[in-house]
Amino acid sequence: MQSIIDSITEWLKELLISGITSNLSGMFDTVNSKVGEIAGEVGKTPSAWNGGVFSMIQSLSDNVIIPIAGIILTFVMCYELIQMVIEKNNLHDIETFMFFKWIFKTFVAVLIITNTFNIIMGIFDMSQHVVSNAAGVIISDTNIDITTVIASMEERLKEMDLGPLLGLWLQSTLIGITMHALSICIFVIIYGRMIEIYLMTSMGAIPFATMVNREWGGMGQNYLRAMFALGFQAFLIMVCVGIYAVLVQSIAIDEDIIKAVWTCVGYTVLLCFSLFKTSSMAKSLFNAH
Numbered sequence: 001m002q003s004i005i006d007s008i009t010e011w012l013k014e015l016l017i018s019g020i021t022s023n024l025s026g027m028f029d030t031v032n033s034k035v036g037e038i039a040g041e042v043g044k045t046p047s048a049w050n051g052g053v054f055s056m057i058q059s060l061s062d063n064v065i066i067p068i069a070g071i072i073l074t075f076v077m078c079y080e081l082i083q084m085v086i087e088k089n090n091l092h093d094i095e096t097f098m099f100f101k102w103i104f105k106t107f108v109a110v111l112i113i114t115n116t117f118n119i120i121m122g123i124f125d126m127s128q129h130v131v132s133n134a135a136g137v138i139i140s141d142t143n144i145d146i147t148t149v150i151a152s153m154e155e156r157l158k159e160m161d162l163g164p165l166l167g168l169w170l171q172s173t174l175i176g177i178t179m180h181a182l183s184i185c186i187f188v189i190i191y192g193r194m195i196e197i198y199l200m201t202s203m204g205a206i207p208f209a210t211m212v213n214r215e216w217g218g219m220g221q222n223y224l225r226a227m228f229a230l231g232f233q234a235f236l237i238m239v240c241v242g243i244y245a246v247l248v249q250s251i252a253i254d255e256d257i258i259k260a261v262w263t264c265v266g267y268t269v270l271l272c273f274s275l276f277k278t279s280s281m282a283k284s285l286f287n288a289h
Contacts, residue, residue, distance in 0.1 A: 016165040019172070038241050041190050042234035043131045045124045046197050057202045058117055069113050069205035076213050077106050109212045116205045120227060124197075127231030134238050175265055182265075185272045190237075193279070197230050225288035233282040240274040 047054045084098050112119070204223065211220030247267045283289065 013165055016169045019169050038186070038190060038237060042193070042237050043128055045121065045128050046194070046201060047121065049194050053198055057198050060202050061116065061205060065203060066113060066116070066205045069116075069209040072206060073106075073109055073113060073209040076210055076216055077102070077109065079216075080105065080213050105212045109209065112208045112211060113205050116208055117201070119208075120201050120204055123224075123227050123231050127228075127234055130232070131234045131238055134235055172261075175261055178265055179268065182268045182272055186275065189272070189275045193230065193233060193237075200227060200230065222288060225286045226283065229279075229282040229286040229288045232286070233278050236278040236282055237275060240271060240278065243274075244268075244271045 041049070046057075081102055084102060200223075204227075207220040207223035209220070210216035244267060247270075248264060
């Protein structure tokens with residue numbers, strides 16, 4: 001009877017050891033690939049990230065938003081002219097120069113609206129240049145590699161009892177699920193930022209139509225600040241990945257692999273939290289809301 005129990009126990013131990021090593025072997029593959037993609041994805045301009053989506057957004061802006069912006073601009077400039085007339089004591093202190101000033105402001109406003117995409121792409125070209133320069137300085141190896149440790153770990157696992165092995169298997173399973181969830185979070189953050197850029201870009205002509213007016217100009221100024229924040233959010237993301245790379249490479253995996261794995265999970269959770277914070281941080285730095 002005892003031999004049967006021993007055989008079952010040995011079979012369960014082998015099953016758990018196989019499950020633990022299997023869970024740990026490919027655990028960080030998805031996260032490694034997602035983290036590795038960050039530098040490449042955030043360093044792309046909207047036109048380079050997806051040409052098809054960019055063309056659609058540009059077409060919508062040219063054919064739908066710019067005509068609306070033209071109507072808004074007409075209203076804003078009429079309001080501007082009325083303000084200028086009232087300020088001059090209802091035409092009693094009229095100056096010819098103020099009409100030239102109004103014509104010049106209208107010309108500048110039309111020029112801004114018709115070059116909306118050039119202005120926005122200029123912002124992202126500048127931020128992409130900053131990101132490219134930063135990539136060579138702060139990005140290092142972000143891969144978490146534990147394959148070399150798993151082979152030596154199997155010998156230690158064989159010496160453990162059934163209960164601790166079951167606990168390790170449950171931990172490794174939970175960690176595997178967590179890492180997949182974190183890889184999804186990284187995907188959502190990076191791709192969500194680009195979608196936000198496209199959405200903001202598609203409506204750019206409308207806030208630009210208000211920029212030349214003192215009372216309405218805050219809308220256009222805040223829009224510009226928001227676009228700068230989105231552009232330079234990429235730099236903050238690169239800094240987060242650089243910090244993460246330094247932290248994961250300092251983990252001593254050989255000593256206690258489960259503790260090291262949990263530490264890696266903690267650093268990855270910290271990375272996701274930091275990536276989520278980059279949006280509000282960038283907007284705060286550029287005073288965008």
